[in-house]
Amino acid sequence: xxxxxxxxxVFARAAWGRAYVRVVGLNRELSWIVxxxxxxxxxxxxxxxxxxxxxxPRDFEGFVVLGGAMTAYWLNVLxxxxxxxxxxxxxxxxxxxxxxxCTVGALLAGMALGGLxxxxxxxxxxxxxxxxxxxxxxxxxxxxxxxxxxxxTLAALYALGAAAASIFLVYGxxxxxxxxxxxxxxxxxxxxxxxxxxxxRPVAMAASLLPLTLGLDALRQAACPGGRAEAxxxxxxxxxxxxxxxxxxxxxxxxxxxxxxxxxxxEGRLTLRWQ
Amino acid sequence: xxxxxxxxxxxxxxxxxGWSVDTNWADPVTIGTLxxxxxxxxxxxxxxxxxxxxxxxxxxxxxxxxYVGTAxxxxxxxxxxxxxxxxxxxxxxxxTIRVVATSPVPLAAYVAGRGLSSLVNSCVGAGVILAFGxxxxxxPLRPAGLLSPLFLAGFGLGVASAVGLAIGLAGVHLVTARHxxxxxxxxxxxxxxxxxxxxxxxxxxxxxxxxARLLPFTYWLEALRRPLVPEASACSxxxxxxxxxxxxxxxxxxxxxxxxxxLALFRACERSARRRGILDAxxxx
Numbered sequence: 107x108x109x110x111x112x113x114x115x116v117f118a119r120a121a122w123g124r125a126y127v128r129v130v131g132l133n134r135e136l137s138w139i140v141x142x143x144x145x146x147x148x149x150x151x152x153x154x155x156x157x158x159x160x161x162x163p164r165d166f167e168g169f170v171v172l173g174g175a176m177t178a179y180w181l182n183v184l185x186x187x188x189x190x191x192x193x194x195x196x197x198x199x200x201x202x203x204x205x206x207x208c209t210v211g212a213l214l215a216g217m218a219l220g221g222l223x224x225x226x227x228x229x230x231x232x233x234x235x236x237x238x239x240x241x242x243x244x245x246x247x248x249x250x251x252x253x254x255x256x257x258x259t260l261a262a263l264y265a266l267g268a269a270a271a272s273i274f275l276v277y278g279x280x281x282x283x284x285x286x287x288x289x290x291x292x293x294x295x296x297x298x299x300x301x302x303x304x305x306x307r308p309v310a311m312a313a314s315l316l317p318l319t320l321g322l323d324a325l326r327q328a329a330c331p332g333g334r335a336e337a338x339x340x341x342x343x344x345x346x347x348x349x350x351x352x353x354x355x356x357x358x359x360x361x362x363x364x365x366x367x368x369x370x371x372x373e374g375r376l377t378l379r380w381q
Numbered sequence: 382x383x384x385x386x387x388x389x390x391x392x393x394x395x396x397x398x399g400w401s402v403d404t405n406w407a408d409p410v411t412i413g414t415l416x417x418x419x420x421x422x423x424x425x426x427x428x429x430x431x432x433x434x435x436x437x438x439x440x441x442x443x444x445x446x447x448y449v450g451t452a453x454x455x456x457x458x459x460x461x462x463x464x465x466x467x468x469x470x471x472x473x474x475x476x477t478i479r480v481v482a483t484s485p486v487p488l489a490a491y492v493a494g495r496g497l498s499s500l501v502n503s504c505v506g507a508g509v510i511l512a513f514g515x516x517x518x519x520x521p522l523r524p525a526g527l528l529s530p531l532f533l534a535g536f537g538l539g540v541a542s543a544v545g546l547a548i549g550l551a552g553v554h555l556v557t558a559r560h561x562x563x564x565x566x567x568x569x570x571x572x573x574x575x576x577x578x579x580x581x582x583x584x585x586x587x588x589x590x591x592x593a594r595l596l597p598f599t600y601w602l603e604a605l606r607r608p609l610v611p612e613a614s615a616c617s618x619x620x621x622x623x624x625x626x627x628x629x630x631x632x633x634x635x636x637x638x639x640x641x642x643x644l645a646l647f648r649a650c651e652r653s654a655r656r657r658g659i660l661d662a663x664x665x666x
Contacts, residue, residue: 145563148570152579153430159584160443162434196474240586279406287415290422299426300433 120208121216128220143231150174150232153299154240165332166300168244171236172325173298176318178228179260180292182221183267189285190217192274201377210363214271218264245331251341252328258348259321265355266317272362275370278378297322301336310338317351320344388490395486395494399467403498420455420506421513427451427579428518439519445613447579448520449606452510454578456503457543457598458569463499464547465565467492468554472661479661489647492551493544500540511609526608531625535604538632542597545639552647555654558664572598581617594619597635604628 111119154170191210194200203213236242246252273281295313296302302310302319313319324344326333338344370376404412431444438444471478481491514520526532550564557564572578575585575593582593593599603620606613607628614621623631654660 145567145570148574152574155574155584155586156427156430156447156580157434159580160431160434166433283406283415287418290419290426294422294426294429300429304429304433 116208117212117215120206120212121219124213124216125220126216128217129223132224143228146174146178146228146232147235149177150236151240154236154242163332164243165330167236167240167242168330169301169326169333169336170299171233171240171242172330173322174236175229175232176259176322176325177293177298178225178232179263180296180298180318181289182225183263184285184289186221187214187217187264187267188270189274189282190214191271192278192282195274195278195376196379198379204367204376210271210275210367211268211360214268214359214363218267222260243331244329246329248328248341251345252325254345255321255324255328255341255348258345258352259317259325261352262317262348262355263321265352265359268359269355269362272359272366275363275366276373276375292316292318295319301326301338303336303338307338314338314347315351317348317355320347320351324348384487387485388487391486391490392494392497395491396497399495400498403502416502416506417509420452420503420510423455424448424451424510424514439514440521442610442612443616445520445522445610446581446606446616448514448518449511449522449610449613450578450602452507452514453602453605454573454576455510456500456507456540457572457576457601458566459503459506460496460500460540460543461547461550461569461572462565464493464496464544465550465554467495468551469559471495473559473663476661476663482655482660488651489548489551489644492647493548496547500544520610521612522609523611526610529608531604531629532608534629535601535632538629538636539598539601539604541636542601542632542639545636545641545643547643549639549643549646552643552650555647555650555660556657572596575599576602577617577620578602581620583617583619590619597632597639600628600631600635604632 150171150173153174154167157166157170191200191214194203194213204210237244270285273284277284293299295305295309296316296318297305297310297313298318302313302323305313310319320339321344323338324341327337327341339347367376427447428444431441431447435441435443439448468478471481482488511520511522515522515524546568547565550568553564575582575589576596576598577593582590582599585593599620600623603614603617603623604625607625651660
């Protein structure tokens with residue numbers, strides 16, 4: 107007779123199992139790869155051509171491509187992590203997951219890991235199309251800084267997504283609509299397609315609570331010509347702030363997932379569909 | 382005649398259902414806020430892009446070109462997504478499509494009606510964007526243009542084209558799995574790039590402006606811009622050279638073709654789905 111696996115092992119197994127489904131799903135449905143690569147390029151191309159038709163300096167084209175690439179991660183966090191528990195509830199999978207020995211946090215970690223694969227494919231395609239098709243120039247003079255900014259952004263962003271996911275344990279369509287509300291406004295506030303400093307310092311500083319605001323600004327400073335001239339803060343300070351945000355959102359996710367799961371159990375909402 | 386009356390009744394009932402689904406989860410103020418915030422944020426993003434790129438303010442005709450195009454494109458994007466997504470929503474999520482299909486309701490009329498509330502909501506959103514542009518950003522909008530024959534006829538014909546295309550896409554959804562739920566958004570994305578919504582079609586690279594000239598929505602946006610901000614029309618010499626009457630003629634032909642083509646595609650897909658027994662088949666991952 108073997109002993110019961112430790113909570114850490116259960117967490118790791120559940121996360122791996124959920125990530126596996128996402129990755130295998132991508133491989134099974136090849137049309138997704140087309141959808142995940144060509145379609146995101148269209149939106150980025152539209153903004154890039156808008157800059158070009160307006161006669162803007164070419165430095166901004168790199169800003170647009172990086173923003174387009176990070177859009178893929180934002181959409182993944184919003185629709186495949188933050189709202190995922192809503193979809194799981196609607197499809198009847200949530201009750202199975204909740205009644206298993208694993209935690210909701212483990213499932214979310216797996217979704218994040220699995221989602222990163224397809225999302226990185228999208229983001230990579232956008233950057234590749236920007237460079238190869240549209241001739242956008244990057245200047246990766248500080249690769250370590252760029253890597254730190256990128257990883258810090260992802261850590262903080264996915265932790266934020268996990269915290270937001272707890273809302274969907276309790277709410278139905280109302281939560282889904284709120285998620286929709288965040289899509290375009292975050293494009294605007296985080297400066298996906300323009301330097302966030304142009305929002306004005308007070309607004310940009312308030313928007314810095316969103317990981318993508320600081321992350322994009324730091325990435326542009328590390329990889330785009332002209333990035334430093336449009337910077338909001340020094341890049342190292344932004345990377346440090348991203349690490350702090352990752353920690354805060356991670357702790358917040360842990361607390362809110364517990365609180366909302368308890369509330370959802372008490373109110374009988376874990377299995378409630380179409381609410 | 383009975384068929385038309387039945388289709389009209391089905392459309393009306395489906396429109397009420399769609400409105401209820403879209404609006405019964407919160408109070409009207411919350412819903413109204415949501416309706417306005419998203420398109421307004423998307424538009425402000427483009428306003429900032431314009432300011433970063435040119436910084437010449439709202440008096441620049443290019444600003445009006447971009448702003449008005451963005452405002453009306455929201456209607457096209459919302460229509461394509463909402464109507465085509467009805468099939469996914471009712472088949473996969475609410476699992477009610479079998480109930481509709483087994484009732485004496487023409488499915489195409491139901492699908493169009495069910496997506497109507499999103500179309501109406503997007504029109505309200507476009508109106509708010511234009512009003513905001515005029516009042517807060519100094520967009521040189523001519524309100525009288527809203528009542529001009531070119532605007533009224535162009536608006537109606539363009540919306541009819543969008544609905545026709547969306548019904549065709551809904552038909553495609555009837556015979557495809559859930560994996561392809563982004564079809565409406567995908568087509569809308571292509572049209573965003575090619576229809577000259579945010580930049581003149583002459584700026585398209587690789588000869589893609591030829592494709593743009595084949596799309597009815599390119600002419601639709603031009604027919605809406607011209608009465609509201611005549612100066613913006615000059616941004617695209619290709620379109621500026623076309624007379625109002627020719628614009629309307631192109632839109633009339635294209636809306637008839639897209640309407641008939643979309644309906645024919647929907648019916649063909651519906652027949653295929655019924656024959657293959659997949660009309661109500663859920664396609665979970």
